[in-house]
Amino acid sequence: MTDPPFNSWQSVQEEVLARIHSRQWKPGDLIPNEADLAQEFGCARATVNRALQNLADEGLLDRRRKAGTRVATHPVRKATMYIPVIRQEIADKGHEYGYELICSERVLPPTEVSNIMEFGRRAHAQHIVCIHTADGRPYVIEDRWLNPKWVSAEDMSIFNEISPNEWLVTHVPFTEGEIKFSAMSASKTEAELLSCEEGEALFVIERTTRNKQEAITSVRLIFCRGYRVETTI
Amino acid sequence: MTDPPFNSWQSVQEEVLARIHSRQWKPGDLIPNEADLAQEFGCARATVNRALQNLADEGLLDRRRKAGTRVATHPVRKATMYIPVIRQEIADKGHEYGYELICSERVLPPTEVSNIMEFGRRAHAQHIVCIHTADGRPYVIEDRWLNPKWVSAEDMSIFNEISPNEWLVTHVPFTEGEIKFSAMSASKTEAELLSCEEGEALFVIERTTRNKQEAITSVRLIFCRGYRVETTI
DNA sequence: GAGTGGTCTAGACCACTGG
DNA sequence: CAGTGGTCTAGACCACTCG
Numbered sequence: 079m080t081d082p083p084f085n086s087w088q089s090v091q092e093e094v095l096a097r098i099h100s101r102q103w104k105p106g107d108l109i110p111n112e113a114d115l116a117q118e119f120g121c122a123r124a125t126v127n128r129a130l131q132n133l134a135d136e137g138l139l140d141r142r143r144k145a146g147t148r149v150a151t152h153p154v155r156k157a158t159m160y161i162p163v164i165r166q167e168i169a170d171k172g173h174e175y176g177y178e179l180i181c182s183e184r185v186l187p188p189t190e191v192s193n194i195m196e197f198g199r200r201a202h203a204q205h206i207v208c209i210h211t212a213d214g215r216p217y218v219i220e221d222r223w224l225n226p227k228w229v230s231a232e233d234m235s236i237f238n239e240i241s242p243n244e245w246l247v248t249h250v251p252f253t254e255g256e257i258k259f260s261a262m263s264a265s266k267t268e269a270e271l272l273s274c275e276e277g278e279a280l281f282v283i284e285r286t287t288r289n290k291q292e293a294i295t296s297v298r299l300i301f302c303r304g305y306r307v308e309t310t311i
Numbered sequence: 312m313t314d315p316p317f318n319s320w321q322s323v324q325e326e327v328l329a330r331i332h333s334r335q336w337k338p339g340d341l342i343p344n345e346a347d348l349a350q351e352f353g354c355a356r357a358t359v360n361r362a363l364q365n366l367a368d369e370g371l372l373d374r375r376r377k378a379g380t381r382v383a384t385h386p387v388r389k390a391t392m393y394i395p396v397i398r399q400e401i402a403d404k405g406h407e408y409g410y411e412l413i414c415s416e417r418v419l420p421p422t423e424v425s426n427i428m429e430f431g432r433r434a435h436a437q438h439i440v441c442i443h444t445a446d447g448r449p450y451v452i453e454d455r456w457l458n459p460k461w462v463s464a465e466d467m468s469i470f471n472e473i474s475p476n477e478w479l480v481t482h483v484p485f486t487e488g489e490i491k492f493s494a495m496s497a498s499k500t501e502a503e504l505l506s507c508e509e510g511e512a513l514f515v516i517e518r519t520t521r522n523k524q525e526a527i528t529s530v531r532l533i534f535c536r537g538y539r540v541e542t543t544i
Numbered sequence: 545g546a547g548t549g550g551t552c553t554a555g556a557c558c559a560c561t562g563g
Numbered sequence: 564c565a566g567t568g569g570t571c572t573a574g575a576c577c578a579c580t581c582g
Binding site for chain 4: 545546547548549550551552553554555556557558559560561562563
């Protein structure tokens with residue numbers, strides 16, 4: 079039996095964490111079931127459930143019906159990255175945001191793009207290249223393919239003023255997709271656009287956005303030298 | 312009033328999502344309170360609460376007491392990356408895992424490291440460099456600093472057999488910390504260790520791990536050419 | 545089959561915070 | 564101050580899955 083009042087799911091969670099930390103419950107161990115814990119802690123089972131479920135979401139516990147709850151053997155590390163709108167990211171850093179459209183054309187995408195976006199072979203798409211600047215210095219190249227179905231030809235003119243990055247956030251909310259982080263050497267064109275040396279190591283984010291299987295847009299963001307993504311675990 | 316039976320928090324969530332999608336509830340809009348929705352859906356308030364709370368966690372809703380629940384104006388994109396143990400990551404890709412310790416020494420860390428780890432000026436730390444291979448090819452360099460308080464001198468010998476990456480996961484569970492993704496050019500040493508060209512663009516993950524403010528370890532993972540991190544949004 | 549977690553309900557009280 | 568979300572309770576039934 080334990081002394082403190084366990085009358086909130088947070089306090090239950092802390093107690094469970096303490097037992098994992100102190101190795102009273104070791105990785106792989108089966109811990110008591112919810113009903114027993116509820117009795118021990120003097121609270122409702124739902125409260126215990128909330129606490130354990132939260133810890134399971136964070137990857138510290140493995141729960142299965144009938145099998146019970148175990149301390150995760152390999153606490154899966156999860157890092158959650160918040161992907162901001164570029165204009166906001168630059169403003170948050172205290173720099174003045176700038177935007178320039180480099181090109182916008184409706185063409186047949188290369189197969190690597192149409193494969194990712196799962197377009198038909200002969201479908202045209204809107205290709206847009208633009209650059210975002212911070213205090214006048216190049217910050218990131220946005221190289222984007224747009225499914226024309228989602229953006230009318232008239233709408234395209236908007237991209238003289240506002241970046242696709244920003245426009246999409248407000249006009250095509252809640253989408254699913256994949257995101258990839260990688261590194262690449264600056265080609266000559268990229269070096270020119272970003273005012274850096276050819277061959278310089280650049281950080282790249284590629285993102286494909288879908289709405290129920292149908293690709294909306296696929297973008298490659300090539301960041302200036304020294305850029306990094308950062309978060310807490 | 313709506314027809315389907317809303318008898319699970321998932322079905323409530325779907326209905327709410329549908330309304331956001333259809334723009335019946337637009338970004339910034341105040342949506343009805345939990346009690347009203349519960350009545351409309353014919354379920355308990357707790358069920359509505361669970362659904363809305365989940366959507367708020369995912370960043371689609373903003374909820375505040377008294378102020379009510381609003382559709383998020385800038386649906387914050389969150390990407391959750393799962394950081395696996397390197398051995399497992401390589402095995403999952405179907406390659407044979409290999410490990411080699413390059414060096415292990417107890418020395419005074421450079422100031423950039425002691426700053427990050429918030430060590431005292433004159434505290435020594437364990438510096439370990441090792442390499443992980445996939446099918447015999449270099450996969451990633453692990454360059455790590457360890458707070459000696461967490462690993463006894465005798466334990467150090469274990470690192471001839473097993474990587475610090477793996478050892479730490481099982482021996483120092485549930486820690487907090489920061490993680491950074493970036494790109495860098497391969498130095499001569501790194502190029503040799505990874506069998507790549509000097510100047511090649513490499514993907515880098517830096518991670519510092521703490522247990523209640525106290526730094527346990529700080530690691531820099533320098534991946535081979537072409538490596539990328541990938542996840543779904 | 546039986547034990548465990550997953551969830552729903554109805555009601556209640558509390559904590560926060562906007563007006 | 565009053566309305567809203569946050570949470571707890573006690574009880575119930577269900578769904579999954581291990582043995």
